[in-house]
Amino acid sequence: MAVAVVLLSGAPFHGGCCRHKVFLSLLGPLLSNSKLYSSYRRPGAEPKKKLSWQNADFSFKKSIDHLKTQLSLLTKETQDYLQGPGGHPLSQHVLEQTRVLWQFRSQEDLNKWVISSDVEIGGKSKVYIKLGRNNQAALLYGTLNTEVPRDGETKYSGYCSMRSRPAVGSFNRKKYYDWSNFNSLYLRVRGDGRPWMVNIYTDPYFSHQKDDLYSYFMFTRGGPYWEEIKIPFSKFFFSSRGRVQDNQHPVWLDKASFLTLGLTIGDKVDGPFQLEIDFIGLLNDRAHREEFAYETYDKN
Amino acid sequence: FTTSLLLGTTMTISSNHWIMAWAGLEINTLAILPMISKSHHPRAIEAATKYFLTQATASALLLFSSMINAWQTGQWDITQLTNPTSCLILTSAIAMKLGLVPFHFWFPEVLQGTPLTTGLLLSTLMKFPPITLLYMTSPSLNPTVLTFMAILSTALGGWMGLNQTQIRKILAFSSISHLGWMTIIISYNPKLTLLNFYLYALMTTATFLTLNSTKTSKLSTLMTTWTKAPALNAALLLTLLSLAGLPPLTGFLPKWLIIQELTKQDMA
Numbered sequence: 001m002a003v004a005v006v007l008l009s010g011a012p013f014h015g016g017c018c019r020h021k022v023f024l025s026l027l028g029p030l031l032s033n034s035k036l037y038s039s040y041r042r043p044g045a046e047p048k049k050k051l052s053w054q055n056a057d058f059s060f061k062k063s064i065d066h067l068k069t070q071l072s073l074l075t076k077e078t079q080d081y082l083q084g085p086g087g088h089p090l091s092q093h094v095l096e097q098t099r100v101l102w103q104f105r106s107q108e109d110l111n112k113w114v115i116s117s118d119v120e121i122g123g124k125s126k127v128y129i130k131l132g133r134n135n136q137a138a139l140l141y142g143t144l145n146t147e148v149p150r151d152g153e154t155k156y157s158g159y160c161s162m163r164s165r166p167a168v169g170s171f172n173r174k175k176y177y178d179w180s181n182f183n184s185l186y187l188r189v190r191g192d193g194r195p196w197m198v199n200i201y202t203d204p205y206f207s208h209q210k211d212d213l214y215s216y217f218m219f220t221r222g223g224p225y226w227e228e229i230k231i232p233f234s235k236f237f238f239s240s241r242g243r244v245q246d247n248q249h250p251v252w253l254d255k256a257s258f259l260t261l262g263l264t265i266g267d268k269v270d271g272p273f274q275l276e277i278d279f280i281g282l283l284n285d286r287a288h289r290e291e292f293a294y295e296t297y298d299k300n
Numbered sequence: 301f302t303t304s305l306l307l308g309t310t311m312t313i314s315s316n317h318w319i320m321a322w323a324g325l326e327i328n329t330l331a332i333l334p335m336i337s338k339s340h341h342p343r344a345i346e347a348a349t350k351y352f353l354t355q356a357t358a359s360a361l362l363l364f365s366s367m368i369n370a371w372q373t374g375q376w377d378i379t380q381l382t383n384p385t386s387c388l389i390l391t392s393a394i395a396m397k398l399g400l401v402p403f404h405f406w407f408p409e410v411l412q413g414t415p416l417t418t419g420l421l422l423s424t425l426m427k428f429p430p431i432t433l434l435y436m437t438s439p440s441l442n443p444t445v446l447t448f449m450a451i452l453s454t455a456l457g458g459w460m461g462l463n464q465t466q467i468r469k470i471l472a473f474s475s476i477s478h479l480g481w482m483t484i485i486i487s488y489n490p491k492l493t494l495l496n497f498y499l500y501a502l503m504t505t506a507t508f509l510t511l512n513s514t515k516t517s518k519l520s521t522l523m524t525t526w527t528k529a530p531a532l533n534a535a536l537l538l539t540l541l542s543l544a545g546l547p548p549l550t551g552f553l554p555k556w557l558i559i560q561e562l563t564k565q566d567m568a
Contacts, residue, residue: 084463093520180465180520205350249339
């Protein structure tokens with residue numbers, strides 16, 4: 001009897017408690033500090049101990065130096081603006097047919113690129129970059145390992161990549177270039193016969209387009225001779241989050257910031273790889289008349 | 301969609317009630333969005349999204365302005381806009397609709413993402429209803445604010461168009477600059493605004509249609525059009541000089557009359 005009284009008196013309390021739990025579970029994503037995606041930490045990722053704002057350095061002297069650097073960059077940008085589009089005279093913009101974007105002659109040129117591999121998802125591939133012989137090229141080398149990390153959710157592994165850093169102007173504003181005069185990417189490389197994938201990431205304005213990527217293949221010969229590979233921009237196919245999309249369109253080059261030009265190896269073959277890159281540039285190939293290599297169709 | 305555009309424009313320019321004017325503007329906005337995003341390219345979708353956001357904000361401000369005026373004065377007549385707050389909000393709404401400085405940032409990006417024919421509609425037909433509303437409410441608006449925006453538009457439209465290599469962006473900045481000329485005179489002689497607009501629409505239509513026929517979208521392509529259509533290229537040269545306002549071409553006329561009127565008002 002006493003037990004029944006206790007249980008009965010406890011029922012509204014439990015009901016209220018359950019209601020409280022349901023309420024909290026509905027508001028859970030709003031109340032918690034976790035990010036919108038999964039908070040699971042992959043084996044290769046470093047544990048985040050500090051929040052990003054805690055890493056900020058509030059030194060006054062450093063901020064003054066930073067401000068001076070940014071103002072000098074702004075001055076240079078203004079002078080370039082007075083000279084012409086992209087800091088060059090208009091005649092140069094109209095007449096140029098080739099342009100070198102990245103060449104590897106010093107450590108500073110290497111610092112414009114970031115290398116990464118599947119270590120960030122728990123894999124075992126290794127990648128390194130250094131200057132080649134006589135500082136005439138960059139040497140990207142390493143070992144590919146397709147062993148899948150045993151975390152229960154990764155199915156594939158084994159990739160290494162080299163991506164360019166984004167071009168920023170004064171006050172960390174994005175720099176946009178007009179590369180519509182060119183229709184091909186030109187690379188002078190010396191590979192080891194393994195196929196690479198060239199990825200172009202054009203910085204989109206809206207967040208739902210941040211996973212968009214334009215890709216094409218680069219097949220290298222293994223010989224001792226350098227090869228000059230021309231990849232027309234009309235060949236790049238469009239993919240989003242790694243999946244090739246049905247609705248294809250050519251990459252627009254008029255506002256090409258080319259936040260990332262990437263070279264990725266992921267041919268599912270274990271073993272060492274090596275790629276020497278002399279320079280990467282743009283070319284206006286007058287003989288290439290193709291606008292787009294893939295079928296575009298109207299939905300309606 | 302073209303019929304909807306004409307309907308929206310006609311509704312706005314023939315309306316006396318603010319709600320009808322707002323409805324016409326909304327119909328225009330909604331009708332042009334599928335035309336902007338027709339190609340389904342990410343850049344076109346971006347242009348459509350930017351256009352929708354700015355125009356929707358401007359429409360909301362316009363409605364807000366008319367509601368404040370209706371609340372204070374008890375009537376919805378477009379020509380009877382008397383409340384100062386309403387006038388200020390309406391000025392900013394129309395400036396956003398037209399692309400006047402400092403609400404101009406969307407215009408070059410939107411025009412760059414659209415095909416040339418839709419760009420033509422954006423530069424001419426879509427400007428007509430807001431200009432009409434500005435014309436109808438011009439006696440009530442603050443001349444200082446209008447002059448300030450007009451001078452900035454004329455100056456910035458010219459300077460920012462200097463180093464552009466894409467023709468649609470150049471025409472967008474030209475539009476901003478011409479709108480500055482139209483806005484500066486509206487408080488003193490609104491008919492000159494309309495004359496300027498009609499002549500600007502004519503010259504811009506000629507320019508856009510010429511560029512569309514030669515499939516030109518950037519300067520380097522424009523450099524080689526003389527081999528394909530020499531007569532059309534020569535006509536384009538004259539049209540562009542007219543847009544620039546060089547005498548003795550037609551484009552000089554509105555600029556001359558505007559400066560003459562401003563001189564009479566002790567402003568030039």
